[in-house]
Amino acid sequence: MSIKIFAFVAGLAAASAALAQPAQLEVNNAWARATPGKSETGAAYVTIQSPTADRLVSASSPVAKKAELHTMSMQGMVMKMRPIAGLDIPPGQPVSLKPGGEHIMLMGLNQALHEGQSFPLTLDFEKAGPRTVTVTVEKAGSNGPPQR
Numbered sequence: 001m002s003i004k005i006f007a008f009v010a011g012l013a014a015a016s017a018a019l020a021q022p023a024q025l026e027v028n029n030a031w032a033r034a035t036p037g038k039s040e041t042g043a044a045y046v047t048i049q050s051p052t053a054d055r056l057v058s059a060s061s062p063v064a065k066k067a068e069l070h071t072m073s074m075q076g077m078v079m080k081m082r083p084i085a086g087l088d089i090p091p092g093q094p095v096s097l098k099p100g101g102e103h104i105m106l107m108g109l110n111q112a113l114h115e116g117q118s119f120p121l122t123l124d125f126e127k128a129g130p131r132t133v134t135v136t137v138e139k140a141g142s143n144g145p146p147q148r
Ligand SMILES: [Cu+2]
Pocket: 043, 070, 071, 081, 082, 103, 104, 105
């Protein structure tokens, strides 16, 4: 009985260690906010985790003419966003792009993003190379997909 419990706990520890240290770079939890009808820009968010230091250098998606890496910060009393050349991914530490911070700006959307849709997004990393993920469109104003 106690051996069984030990094995179970050890299994859990191994599973959570695997979660903390993926064998290779992983992009998870890709989502975007639905956009109002005429909007030509949207934003996508992902969580990136890598066992080794890497750097996100560019992004692209067939739903937009251009995808840029942006950051947001307060300038005086105003929230401003600006393009950044890249985003460093520290080893073993998840980096979450989210509203109010770093995001992938989709410029020149071919069509509005509707809640429930999904689309591909390719992220280019300096070392890991390109990763294509499926972005799920959440409600306008959403702060992310429901935690599963
Ligand atoms: Cu932006």
